[in-house]
Amino acid sequence: MAYGKFHNGSKNSGYSLSKALKDPKKALGAMQRLCSMREYCSSDIVTKLKKYDLTEKETQEILLSLEKDKFLDNSRYAAAFVRDKAAFNGWGPVKIRWALKAKKIEEEIIEQAMEQLPQEGQEERLLLLLDKKLKSLSREQDNSKVRVKLLRFAVSRGFDYEKVLNGVNKIMANFVRE
16 A cells, blocks of 8 residues: 555654654754744743654753753743733732742742733723723623623633722723613
8 A cells, every 4th residue: 555655654654753753852953943933931932842753861951952042931921921911811919929920930030020010001901891891791790790791701801909909990980881
C-alpha cells in the first residue's frame, strides 16, 4: 500500500517520529520559531517541551538558551500580558494578577508589570463594562437581581469589590426601568 514519501508508519521510511521528538536541537529550533512569533512565558515553553520527551536537564538548557538569546523574557511577557488583557479583554487588575500567578511568573515581575497598568482609566473602563452588561440584561428583572448580576459580572472580570460596588451604585442610580 502506497502512503506517499512522508508516511511515518512505513518500515522503509527511515524516519522515526519518536526520535524526532526526543531531539533537543529540534525542540530548541521549534521553540525559537514559536517565541519569534509572539510572547511566551517560561511555564508555557516548559509545557510545550513536554511533548518532546526531554530530560529535565535538556529542558532547562533550552530555557536558558532561549533567555540568553532574548527569545524568552518573563518580564516582557508579563508587561504585554497586562497591557493586552486590560485593553482587549477588559480584565481588571485582580484577574490579571491571578492569571500571571497561574503561569508561575515571579511576584516581583508581576508587581513591575502591574505598575504599567494605568490607574486613572480603570474606573471609566469598569463603568463602560457595567453599562454594556446592564443593556444586555433582561428588562423583566427587578433592580436587586440586576444589581447582583452586575456585581458578580464585574468581580469575575477581576475588578476590586469596593470599586465594583461604587460603579454598580453609579450605574443603578441612573438606571430607569422602561
